[in-house]
Amino acid sequence: MKQSTSPFVLKCRVNGVSMERELPSSRSLLEFIREDLGLKGTKEGCGEGECGACLVLLDGRAVNSCLMMAVQVHGKELVTIEGIKGRDGGLHPLQKTFMAEGAVQCGFCTPGLIVASEALLRRRPKATLEEIKLGLTGNLCRCTGYEKVLSAVGKARKIKK
Numbered sequence: 001m002k003q004s005t006s007p008f009v010l011k012c013r014v015n016g017v018s019m020e021r022e023l024p025s026s027r028s029l030l031e032f033i034r035e036d037l038g039l040k041g042t043k044e045g046c047g048e049g050e051c052g053a054c055l056v057l058l059d060g061r062a063v064n065s066c067l068m069m070a071v072q073v074h075g076k077e078l079v080t081i082e083g084i085k086g087r088d089g090g091l092h093p094l095q096k097t098f099m100a101e102g103a104v105q106c107g108f109c110t111p112g113l114i115v116a117s118e119a120l121l122r123r124r125p126k127a128t129l130e131e132i133k134l135g136l137t138g139n140l141c142r143c144t145g146y147e148k149v150l151s152a153v154g155k156a157r158k159i160k161k
C-alpha cells in the first residue's frame, strides 16, 4: 500500500515560541528541525538512534530526533540546543563548563551531550559521577575520551542556572 504523505498542521512550542506549520506527515523530526526551522545545532550522525548527536528535549525528556516523526511533537514543548541558555539569556552553565574543561574538540557531539546532560541534571540535580556516566551512555564522542565531558557535567552540577 502507498504510504500517506498528506499534509499535517503541526502546532507546538519550539524554544519557548508557539508555532504552527504545515508539513508532510512523513517528515522526520530531525528534518523538521534542521531543514524547516533552520536550527542546525541539532546534528545528524548515524541517523539510527546510536550516537546521540540529534538529541533534543521533548517535554523535558531527551529524545533522538532521527527516530521520531515531526507529527509526534504536536501539542508538545520542543527545546533544541539553541534554546538551552543561562538565566540571563547568555551561556548555560553546561556550555560554560564544557568550554572551561576543554570538553569540546571538533564539537559535532557537543549539542547532543549538552542536551543529554541538561535532561539528566533537571531530573537529578545532584547526580553522582556514576549516574552522569549512565546518563550519557547514548552519546558517542570520538575526540575527547569522555573524561573532560564527565568533569564538565560534574562541575555544572554546582552552578545555579
Ligand code: FES
Pocket: 043, 044, 045, 046, 047, 048, 049, 050, 051, 052, 053, 054, 055, 064, 065, 066, 067
Ligand atoms: S543521528 Fe540520531 S542517534 Fe545518531
Ligand code: FES
Pocket: 103, 104, 105, 106, 107, 108, 109, 110, 140, 141, 142, 143, 144
Ligand atoms: S568533540 Fe568531536 S566527536 Fe566529540
